[in-house]
Amino acid sequence: MEVRPGVFLGEVPGVAPGATFTNRRELHDQNVHRGLVQGIAVEGSCIVLNGGYVDDEDLGDVTIYTGEGGNDPNTGAQVADQQLSRGNFALAKNFERGVPVRVVRGPQHRSIYAPANGYRYDGLFRIARYWEDRGKDGYRIFRYRLERTDSASEGESGTVRGGPVTPAPRRTSFVSRVIRNTRVGEDVKQLYDHRCQVCGTQVQTRNGSYAECCHIRPLGAPHSGPDTIGNVLCLCPNCHVAFDTFAFTLSDDFLTSHSKPLKLDLRTGHQIGLEYVRYHRACAGELPRN
Numbered sequence: 286m287e288v289r290p291g292v293f294l295g296e297v298p299g300v301a302p303g304a305t306f307t308n309r310r311e312l313h314d315q316n317v318h319r320g321l322v323q324g325i326a327v328e329g330s331c332i333v334l335n336g337g338y339v340d341d342e343d344l345g346d347v348t349i350y351t352g353e354g355g356n357d358p359n360t361g362a363q364v365a366d367q368q369l370s371r372g373n374f375a376l377a378k379n380f381e382r383g384v385p386v387r388v389v390r391g392p393q394h395r396s397i398y399a400p401a402n403g404y405r406y407d408g409l410f411r412i413a414r415y416w417e418d419r420g421k422d423g424y425r426i427f428r429y430r431l432e433r434t435d436s437a438s439e440g441e442s443g444t445v446r447g448g449p450v451t452p453a454p455r456r457t458s459f460v461s462r463v464i465r466n467t468r469v470g471e472d473v474k475q476l477y478d479h480r481c482q483v484c485g486t487q488v489q490t491r492n493g494s495y496a497e498c499c500h501i502r503p504l505g506a507p508h509s510g511p512d513t514i515g516n517v518l519c520l521c522p523n524c525h526v527a528f529d530t531f532a533f534t535l536s537d538d539f540l541t542s543h544s545k546p547l548k549l550d551l552r553t554g555h556q557i558g559l560e561y562v563r564y565h566r567a568c569a570g571e572l573p574r575n
């Protein structure tokens with residue numbers, strides 16, 4: 286999905302896993318990785334594994350990626366602590382949002398999965414988790430565990446240096462749904478400044494405030510709710526789970542069904558479709574009460 290000119294989250298149209306590129310310029314020109322030097326692309330959309338850090342580990346379909354900053358560009362050794370900013374922050378946000386990251390391997394990458402020359406796009410990886418660590422050189426680093434999205438379930442191993450490059454079956458629809466979700470979800474979270482519409486909680490994390498986007502009529506089959514702002518709520522994780530499991534529902538007046546009803550916080554520009562609220566109540570087994 287193109288989020289601004291030349292910046293794609295998820296797949297780039299026309300670029301399949303296994304595609305090869307002569308150099309960074311070509312990766313840039315084909316919108317795989319904008320930027321010619323950094324390992325982490327704008328919005329954390331792509332990373333290049335090219336031997337930049339001594340702490341990287343690569344197992345093929347799973348790779349442990351070290352964040353950026355604090356290293357000597359000539360030796361790759363850490364000479365200062367990394368900060369949770371810029372590219373590191375973008376990856377942390379993509380972890381929270383479930384946005385997958387394109388992984389490119391380059392010729393300097395110290396791994397049997399590195400191409401002998403040029404750069405190879407190796408598919409979409411999801412960030413399973415990230416953590417703060419002490420690197421081999423003694424400085425703070427951020428590490429990201431990336432798992433390939435399109436082969437983990439197929440049991441396919443990664444491509445080995447010099448071996449055949451077989452693109453794995455792709456799950457494009459899953460990925461584009463996650464990303465589409467992300468945009469609508471971000472809009473509603475911004476509107477409420479990450480404050481829960483039900484209980485008013487604003488969860489604080491190391492990355493700033495955190496909230497979840499909750500679809501009133503669920504997206505997936507058999508519900509097939511739309512991914513529009515009229516079908517989403519900005520909720521804290523607790524209220525999200527409670528709503529999804531029908532611990533409470535909403536009335537047509539946007540009052541919760543708690544024993545002491547709460548009034549949903551509604552801001553200008555957020556018009557919720559009553560049909561979705563009613564659908565949710567019907568799923569909860571309640572009779573229409575309008």
Ligand SMILES: [Zn+2]
Pocket residue numbers: 481482483484485486520521522523524525
């Ligand atoms: Zn809440």
